[in-house]
Amino acid sequence: MIRPLTDRVMLGMFGMTELLSEEGPPPAQVKPAPRKVRRRMVKSSETELNDQTLWLLAVRDRRDRQAFASLFDFYAPRLRAMLSRSGCRGAAADDIVQDAMLRVWHKAHQFDPARASASAWVYRIARNRHVDVIRKAARPVPEALTVEDAPETDAGARIALDQEARRLRGALEGLAPDQRKVIEQAYMGELSHSEISERTGLPLGTIKSRIRLALEKLRHELKDLRTE
C-alpha cells in the first residue's frame, strides 16, 4: 500500500538525518508515537500550531490582511538575512522579498499545513524567486501533486507535522556553533560543498565529516525523541 505523502514527508524528516552517515536509513516503519496519548500530558501551547502557520491559514482561509502583515513582519527580516548571505542586498533583495511575499498572499490556497510548515513554504517560494532572478530563467520546479493530495483538513496531521518541525528546529538549536554554521551554510545556499572547501582551505573530506558529525547529532536527538 502506498503511504500518503504527508506521512512520507515526516519519515523523510527522520530519514534526512542519515544523510552522509554510514549506517543507512532508519527502519521505514518507524513512526512517531500516536499524538493523542501525549496530547493530554503536554501543555496546550505545544499542541497548537505555531503562530506563522496560524497566520498563513488565516490568510488562506479568510484573506486576513492583519495576519499577512504579521507574516511580513516575521519573514521580511529573515528573508533579507537569508538573501544577504548569498550577496543579495538592498533594493535587489527587497524586490525578491516583495515578489516572494506577494506570492505568499496569492498562492496561499496551495498551502497544506499537513505537508509543510509556514516557514518551509516561504523558504521554498523565496528560493524559487531568488533563483529565477539570478539565472534570468524560470527555475525548474517539480509538477504539483494532483487532487489526491489536495490540502486536507485533518487537524491531527497538521499538528503532527508542526511538532516534527519544532523538534527539528530544537535539534538545530542544540548544535555546537561550528556544526550549526555548516548546516546553516548548506540550507542558506551560501556555499556548495566544494566552495566550502575552497573558502576554508579544508579538504573536502574534512567538511564532509563535519557535516556528518552535525547530522549524527541531529539524528541522535531525533532518535531520542522517537523512543520517548
Add this chain to the structure above:
Amino acid sequence: MTVISHHIPPAFIRAYASGSLSHGYSLVVASHVSQCDECRARLEAEEIAGGAVLDTLGTGGAASTADPLRDRVLSALDGPPPADVAWPRSGIYPGPVMQALEGRAPKWRALGGGIRQSILHADGSGSVRLLQIPPGEAVPDHGHKGIEMTLVLQGSFSDETGHFGVGDVEIADEELDHTPVAGTGLPCICLAATDAPLRFHSFLPRLLQPIFRI
C-alpha cells in the same frame, strides 16, 4: 508501472532545496521529483529543515513597522497575481522538461551512430540535454570531468554500474568511464545534465564536441 530504484542522492536534493544546484542538475532533480514520491518527501523534508534554519536566522533586531517595503507590499495585495505558468507533463516528458521545451516537441539533431540530442540549456555552469539512443545501441565510451546526471524518460539503459529504467537517475562522477547501452524495445530517451564537457575516448566524437556542445 515501473519501480524507481535509482534515486537522487540526498545531498543533491538538499542543494536543490537551498538553490545552490546548477540549472541543469535542477532540471533533472525537478523532473525526477515530479514522478518519485520518495524523493518528493525528502525534498519537502529538506525544505522544512530550511524553514527551521530560516526561523532561527539572526535578523539584527525586531521587524520594524517603519519598513517602507511593508507599505509597498501591503498596498500591492489587490494587484494582479503573478503570472507563473505551471507546465503539465506531456507524454514521456515531465512538466519541468516541458517548461524547458516551452511546450514544443524537442528538436532532435543527429550525433552519429543513430544517437540524437536536443540541447535544452547550456551555459558556463554546464549543460542539460535530451538524448535519444536506438534500442541496443551503445553511447561511445566516455569519461567525465565533473558529474553527469542522467534521468531515463523512456526505455532503459545499462552500463557497468547497473540497469536504469524509466524514472531512474544515474550519477556518474569523474571516476566512472562507462559505456551505456540502450535496452531493447523502445529507443532510450534520457535527460542528461553535466557541469563540464564529457570526454569521449574515440577520435571522431571528440572532434564533434565543440559543434554539438557535449
